[in-house]
Amino acid sequence: xxxxxxxxxxxxxxxxxxxxxxxxxxxxxxxxxxxxxxxxxxxxxxxxxxxxxxxxxxxxxxxxxxxxxxxxxxxxxxxxxxxxxxxxxxxxxxxxxxxxxxxxxxxxxxxxxxxxxxxxxxxxxxxxxxxxxxxxxxxxxxxxxxxxxxxxxxxxxxxxxxxxxxxxxxxxxxxxxxxxxxxxxxxxxxxxxxxxxxxxxxxxxxxxxxxxxxxxxxxxxxxxxxxxxxxxxxx
Amino acid sequence: xxxxxxxxxxxxxxxxxxxxxxxxxxxxxxxxxxxxxxxxxxxxxxxxxxxxxxxxxxxxxxxxxxxxxxxxxxxxxxxxxxxxxxxxxxxxxxxxxxxxxxxxxxxxxxxxxxxxxxxxxxxxxxxxxxxxxxxxxxxxxxxxxxxxxxxxxxxxxxxxxxxxxxxxxxxxxxxxxxxxxxxxxxxxxxxxxxxxxxxxxxxxxxxxxxxxxxxxxxxxxxxxxxxxxxxxxxxxxxxxxxxxxxxxxxxxxxxxxxxxxxxxxxxxxxxxxxxxxxxxxxxxxxxxx
Numbered sequence: 430x431x432x433x434x435x436x437x438x439x440x441x442x443x444x445x446x447x448x449x450x451x452x453x454x455x456x457x458x459x460x461x462x463x464x465x466x467x468x469x470x471x472x473x474x475x476x477x478x479x480x481x482x483x484x485x486x487x488x489x490x491x492x493x494x495x496x497x498x499x500x501x502x503x504x505x506x507x508x509x510x511x512x513x514x515x516x517x518x519x520x521x522x523x524x525x526x527x528x529x530x531x532x533x534x535x536x537x538x539x540x541x542x543x544x545x546x547x548x549x550x551x552x553x554x555x556x557x558x559x560x561x562x563x564x565x566x567x568x569x570x571x572x573x574x575x576x577x578x579x580x581x582x583x584x585x586x587x588x589x590x591x592x593x594x595x596x597x598x599x600x601x602x603x604x605x606x607x608x609x610x611x612x613x614x615x616x617x618x619x620x621x622x623x624x625x626x627x628x629x630x631x632x633x634x635x636x637x638x639x640x641x642x643x644x645x646x647x648x649x650x651x652x653x654x655x656x657x658x659x660x661x662x663x664x
Numbered sequence: 665x666x667x668x669x670x671x672x673x674x675x676x677x678x679x680x681x682x683x684x685x686x687x688x689x690x691x692x693x694x695x696x697x698x699x700x701x702x703x704x705x706x707x708x709x710x711x712x713x714x715x716x717x718x719x720x721x722x723x724x725x726x727x728x729x730x731x732x733x734x735x736x737x738x739x740x741x742x743x744x745x746x747x748x749x750x751x752x753x754x755x756x757x758x759x760x761x762x763x764x765x766x767x768x769x770x771x772x773x774x775x776x777x778x779x780x781x782x783x784x785x786x787x788x789x790x791x792x793x794x795x796x797x798x799x800x801x802x803x804x805x806x807x808x809x810x811x812x813x814x815x816x817x818x819x820x821x822x823x824x825x826x827x828x829x830x831x832x833x834x835x836x837x838x839x840x841x842x843x844x845x846x847x848x849x850x851x852x853x854x855x856x857x858x859x860x861x862x863x864x865x866x867x868x869x870x871x872x873x874x875x876x877x878x879x880x881x882x883x884x885x886x887x888x889x890x891x892x893x894x895x896x897x898x899x900x901x902x903x904x905x906x907x908x909x910x911x912x913x914x915x916x917x918x919x920x921x922x923x924x925x926x927x928x929x930x931x932x933x934x935x936x937x938x939x940x941x942x943x944x945x946x947x948x949x950x951x952x953x
Contacts, residue, residue, distance in 0.1 A: 482837070482840075500840070502840045502844060503843075505841055505842060506843040510841075511841045513837070518838070519830075519831050519838060521834050522830065522831065526830075529824070529827055530828065530839070530842045530844070531842060533824060533827075533843055534842070534843035576842070580842070
């Protein structure tokens with residue numbers, strides 16, 4: 430299968446500071462790729478480069494089209510749904526308004542999509558009239574994912590969906606991500622600290638350190654690599 | 665008691681005008697963290713446009729509608745041309761830009777239309793109502809303002825663009841990730857604020873007479889209303905504007921000479937800032953460092 434997203438020799442910059450030094454990353458169409466690495470390695474920067482939120486060089490190709498020099502809102506409208514660090518929830522708006530915003534770029538009426546999301550996340554249906562800021566962390570993460578899926582994306586970009594959540598909530602969320610990925614035929618690019626869980630679900634994995642890709646391969650191969658096991662999986 | 669109620673109602677009429685302008689201030693503040701000191705002068709300039717149209721024998725309500733459209737477009741152009749370049753500048757630089765706009769519009773109006781007071785027609789007859797408790801003119805002003813506010817709240821509550829504007833004001837980065845063109849939303853916000861201001865100007869002009877200084881006092885009252893309601897709260901701005909209108913009228917009637925009424929606004933500003941800096945409905949501003 431051809432990759433739906435391909436980064437080739439991508440460098441990214443914060444002002445004059447170079448945070449990525451030419452990385453190659455691919456996400457298969459319908460696949461799930463995970464980026465592993467320590468804090469500050471450049472994982473989030475990679476996601477930001479994809480969505481046009483930082484200045485980058487090199488080639489970023491999504492579904493056959495170059496993403497560079499496009500604005501974040503254009504990239505979103507092309508079918509890249511990014512759930513950023515900290516979830517990016519509109520806390521002052523209601524749950525339903527957040528979902529409506531997710532459907533903003535869609536021409537068709539968002540009601541069917543919204544009903545589908547309430548099917549995946551019934552708790553959101555119960556809280557649809559509440560302010561998003563009043564939700565628990567796990568519920569907010571569910572809302573963020575649901576909002577992203579409202580865009581009917583071809584690529585879902587998730588930045589540490591497990592951050593700050595209890596292990597049981599994390600497992601529930603990953604189970605839903607896995608299910609949605611199959612049912613909605615959406616490809617996933619994931620950054621995750623919880624390496625063991627991520628490697629179980631993903632098919633490809635990249636290990637990023639200080640702005641370089643230092644290891645890559647099938648998720649299974651990386652999960653079996655003794656060094657990665659020691660550094661990231663802890664056994 | 666009769667005099668008291670009379671003053672309350674006429675206070676509500678001027679309060680409705682302050683409320684409109686206060687709402688315009690709050691809209692721009694929420695979207696860009698910027699107090700637009702030129703809001704009053706923009707409204708004054710819009711009123712001159714309406715005045716020219718009326719003098720050219722355009723029926724009043726057609727002139728009113730045309731002026732709102734022109735003001736909306738003008739507001740968007742100002743955002744694009746003047747405000748956008750200082751979007752990421754320090755807030756003081758942006759404030760100076762709005763003060764510059766204030767001076768430009770004031771001088772431009774003086775140059776084009778002279779500083780002579782002009783009579784401005786009222787669309788409402790001036791007849792006493794309810795045993796002279798209020799006049800049809802007051803009622804008309806209040807009605808126009810309420811209709812405009814209702815339309816605005818419906819726009820923000822029920823339309824996709826209104827929702828996108830709220831999202832863009834609240835969390836621009838996240839709004840972009842939803843595919844919302846934040847820049848366009850800001851421009852629409854400035855356009856709407858200019859149109860709201862134009863309504864306030866057209867409603868106040870028959871009372872104050874039209875001249876380039878017409879809105880300076882009104883802006884001060886509106887600013888007081890916005891602060892009183894909490895500069896981040898649209899509902900607060902409306903209620904704050906109404907409270908300021910009534911207070912100003914009552915104090916001017918019973919306590920001090922009406923020439924000193926403007927001081928009431930300043931005293932209110934000081935009281936609000938000293939005792940309740942977030943206003944009645946505002947949220948505390950927390951800055952993460």
